[in-house]
Amino acid sequence: MTGIQKHDQAAMSRPVEGSAGLTGSWRVFVPVVDNEKCNRCGICSLYCPDAVISRDRIIDLAYCKGCGICAHECPKKAIAMIREEK
Amino acid sequence: MEMDTITEIPDDEYILKCTSACAGCGDSLTLRYVLKAAGPDIVLVMPAGCTAAFQGIYPKTAFTVPVVNIAFGAAAACASGISRMFLATGRTTKVIVYAGDGGTLDIGLQALSGAFERRTDFLYICYDNEAYGNTGMQRSGATPLGAKTTTTPAGKAEVKKDIDAIIAAHNPPYQATACASYPQDLFRKVRKALTFRGPTFIHVLSPCPPGWRYSSEKTIEVGRLAVKSGMWALWEREHGNLAISAPTKAAMKKPVPLEEYLSVQGRFKGIDGTTVEQLKEQIRETFHRFREEEDRP
Ligand SMILES: Cc1ncc(C[n+]2csc(CCOP(=O)(O)OP(=O)(O)O)c2C)c(N)n1
Ligand code: SF4
Ligand code: SF4
Ligand code: SF4
Numbered sequence: 001m002t003g004i005q006k007h008d009q010a011a012m013s014r015p016v017e018g019s020a021g022l023t024g025s026w027r028v029f030v031p032v033v034d035n036e037k038c039n040r041c042g043i044c045s046l047y048c049p050d051a052v053i054s055r056d057r058i059i060d061l062a063y064c065k066g067c068g069i070c071a072h073e074c075p076k077k078a079i080a081m082i083r084e085e086k
Numbered sequence: 087m088e089m090d091t092i093t094e095i096p097d098d099e100y101i102l103k104c105t106s107a108c109a110g111c112g113d114s115l116t117l118r119y120v121l122k123a124a125g126p127d128i129v130l131v132m133p134a135g136c137t138a139a140f141q142g143i144y145p146k147t148a149f150t151v152p153v154v155n156i157a158f159g160a161a162a163a164c165a166s167g168i169s170r171m172f173l174a175t176g177r178t179t180k181v182i183v184y185a186g187d188g189g190t191l192d193i194g195l196q197a198l199s200g201a202f203e204r205r206t207d208f209l210y211i212c213y214d215n216e217a218y219g220n221t222g223m224q225r226s227g228a229t230p231l232g233a234k235t236t237t238t239p240a241g242k243a244e245v246k247k248d249i250d251a252i253i254a255a256h257n258p259p260y261q262a263t264a265c266a267s268y269p270q271d272l273f274r275k276v277r278k279a280l281t282f283r284g285p286t287f288i289h290v291l292s293p294c295p296p297g298w299r300y301s302s303e304k305t306i307e308v309g310r311l312a313v314k315s316g317m318w319a320l321w322e323r324e325h326g327n328l329a330i331s332a333p334t335k336a337a338m339k340k341p342v343p344l345e346e347y348l349s350v351q352g353r354f355k356g357i358d359g360t361t362v363e364q365l366k367e368q369i370r371e372t373f374h375r376f377r378e379e380e381d382r383p
């Protein structure tokens with residue numbers, strides 16, 4: 001629930017997913033994981049600034065901004081950044 | 087060390103998908119681990135800056151912990167008041183300031199000094215992207231010598247202000263430095279800082295792709311090169327006793343050439359040889375000071 005509520009003493013924002021819209025629309029390149037090469041080390045999700053990679057390495061493409069950090073840091077080169085057709 | 091500690095870090099996230107921070111933002115990564123370490127029972131006090139801007143637009147926020155948004159120069163004063171109120175009412179909620187380098191080294195400095203002098207029980211975190219990021223990368227006291235910003239188009243002529251020495255002069259029980267590229271080290275230092283009573287301080291280098299002019303996938307690499315070259319040092323000081331963190335110990339033995347750090351960033355493009363030598367001399371001096379301080383009985 002957002003907006004001013006009855007007992008608010010100050011202008012107060014409330015947490016909601018998607019507060020900045022679907023940031024996945026910013027992307028130019030999309031990360032694609034090759035599960036054959038992946039050794040499940042977790043380094044990609046450790047470094048994702050936006051925490052959009054789950055523990056089982058599913059990337060939430062509605063929000064992934066396509067920064068490329070996961071691909072750049074993956075020790076197995078298991079993530080490719082592919083130009084996205086929109 | 088890296089691998090073992092990933093598992094110690096809780097899965098909980100306190101930033102909902104997604105903020106409006108730039109892709110590859112080092113500050114976002116820093117905040118992610120600060121919050122993982124601190125947990126939900128906190129109040130964040132935040133002055134103007136990138137983080138305050140990307141939390142969301144009223145009435146929506148991406149942060150699931152309470153944030154008091156406060157005037158640029160007033161974060162530490164505001165935190166002092168909240169901390170005192172919690173003390174008076176017996177609340178154990180932790181008060182954490184999360185402020186940029188401009189909000190810390192420049193405009194928030196007197197409030198910060200005052201709060202440390204009053205021994206306010208709080209943790210002050212300065213995320214350092216070495217300029218006024220939110221308003222378009224103007225130089226700050228934290229901008230390093232030779233770096234181009236929108237107000238230093240030929241490269242900054244002055245050296246970076248040593249805020250850590252200023253903090254040390256207040257004799258806090260704990261202070262540390264960290265870097266977004268070493269999230270496990272950052273996590274551990276935040277956890278540790280929160281075990282002390284009184285004012286504690288962590289200064290976190292947080293690489294910024296648009297501001298430092300490198301492409302977004304290099305954020306971790308750039309921060310790592312900062313540490314490996316000695317441009318940034320990782321350490322902690324507990325009741326005055328210095329402990330150099332492992333990556334900086336390695337850099338003191340064998341630093342990577344500073345040029346490797348400078349050349350990946352557009353803000354150092356065209357830097358002249360004399361300035362590079364000055365930066366290298368600074369690094370040698372810092373390492374020398376560390377060795378002397380460590381050797382002191
Ligand atoms: C008193 C005052 N002066 C100027 C501003 C404009 N302002 C907002 S954010 C900002 C830059 C903050 O820089 P820093 O603290 O380094 O944080 P960053 O944006 O880099 O994250 C400035 C100058 C303001 N909000 N209030
Ligand atoms: S970093 Fe690479 S190898 Fe490790 S879990 Fe991620 S995709 Fe797999
Ligand atoms: S591209 Fe960037 S935002 Fe997307 S999953 Fe990888 S690290 Fe996260
Ligand atoms: S300007 Fe830099 S610090 Fe600010 S949101 Fe963008 S990447 Fe992050």
Ligand SMILES: [Mg+2]
Nearest residue numbers: 186187217219
């Ligand atoms: Mg800044």
